[in-house]
Amino acid sequence: LEMILMPINDENVNREILCRTVKLLSLPFISLSTESQECDSYVGSLMDANVPKILLMHLKTPEEIDFEKTDVILQLLLRLSLINSKACEDIAEAINNNSFFRDLLQYDSDEIKDTSLCLLLKLLPHLNEDSLPDHETLIEIIRKSDNSDLVEKSMLCMIQLQLRKPANPTADISKQIFTDRCLPVLDNLTVT
16 A cells, blocks of 8 residues: 555645546446445545555645546545544544635635535534635535525535534525525425
8 A cells, every 4th residue: 555655645646646646546436336335444544554644745836627537536535534433533634624615615626615615514513613615615515506406505514514614695595596596405305
């Protein structure tokens, strides 16, 4: 594992090498059951090698957001956070500013926004106060997105965020936007 990680420990690693290495690190998840001892051992090895911190280091330059690089890194971080609660805590700890999610959620890709919102939903209970995104970023997605999945995830994030960091975000959502975008999502979430 150390040999595989060696190239990506360098902040200036070639983008293609980084993407291939992250994809290589993701390969075992294709065949391993998330419930298996092998998967636990593999995730433990990745955590011991500080893989989340290394990957987050490569996402800290928002002015140069690259779709493939960002996507493969977010996918691996999400997979780790869904499999292992310790990984979730480590990833949340490594995110130390509120611009991280804001920058990702403003990226012009529904895929990146979707994965970022999934990761945010998983990490919100573990993020420190300085790492919490602002309500406005989520409100902007609700206002502008035609993708009901993004609106739904944004609303769920807002609910969790509101529980952690109360504000008055609904004042920024017009009645028309609430009726057109939020109510249909809420109707779909309603259990009958």
